[in-house]
Amino acid sequence: MRTGKGGLLTAAVTVVCAVTVLAAPGTAFANPTPTPSPSASTSAGTPATTAELEAVRKKLAGLYRAAAVATEEYNAAEEKAKKQSAEIIRLAKKIVKGKARLEELEDRAGAAAAAQYRGGGLPPEAHLMLSDDPQEFLDGAGRARQGQHAAKGLLAEMTRTQEDLEQYAKDAEGQWRKLEAGRKAKAKAQKKIEKQIKAAEKLEATLEEEERERLARLEEEAAEQAQSAWLSSGILDDIKGEATAQGRKAIAYATAQIGKPYQWGAEGPKAYDCSGLTSQAWLSAGTGIPRTSQEQWKQLKRVDIRDMRPGDLIIYFDDASHVGMYVGDGAVVHAPRPGRTVTIAGAGSMPILGVVRPDAG
Structure with missing residues (x-):
């Protein structure tokens, strides 16, 4: 049996198989075709074979794909949390404003009640009998009727304001419950991400430097083969679209980030994940688009790949x-x-699901 870092490949790949199976339930990502674990009978110190490294490459791809799925789950929960927090703030402002209005109405109602008390609280008929001037009474009666209507309106507005406050409070409570659920979803997604990345890093750590270099070449070769197969269909001859002014701005932003590290959940400016890069690039061009790749696929206009133009987004897997x-x-x-x-x-170089256009208008 092999010893040293290279000799850990067989055991590591077996462990990773189990970790990959434990990826997020309910998520549909394209796992690589299972590859038999490398043989454990190679002699001590022998470098990993190409077949062993290919198995590692496929397992790493599966782990990072699982991490990508969990990252988009995290991003979706984060986006919802932002919206729910903003809604809670909006409702809180309405509640404060409503309470102030209710206090004002209560003061007015109290003043009206005090005025009636000062008038003795007598009905109009009694005032007519006590009045020396019938015309003066009639004028006063008209004003009294107007006052009664105003009082009814005041009471109705107080009732409506109170009902609105109660509804705002219910809505705020509902948004708070959703916010708490979203926080739990974020925490769950974060654990998935960290678990998959840790497993991938552990697997890569079993490789010697020379093996890591060979693995990188295998990854490049797999991407080149997929790209060559795509180009061999002649698809590029059909793609003749030109970028719009906004599209050029988005491209300029995105390409200016080349060399910056990937970080899950990041939207720049120091690091990005895949949808963080595309959403910020288009925001810089003046168009806000959904935060996650799934929502970009759902909400943006879809175009045929042959009608694709620079600035469009290609959705994968x-x-x-x-x-x-x-x-x-x-x-x-x-x-x-x-x-x-x-x-x-x-x-x-990756399996294309489709193309969407942020500046469809």
């Missing part, structure tokens, strides 16, 4: 868990995964 920005010439700028930096890659 069946679960829409990754996104990159098309920059032209068959390439995208994207934030790949933990341990990598924002970079240019082949647009067909």
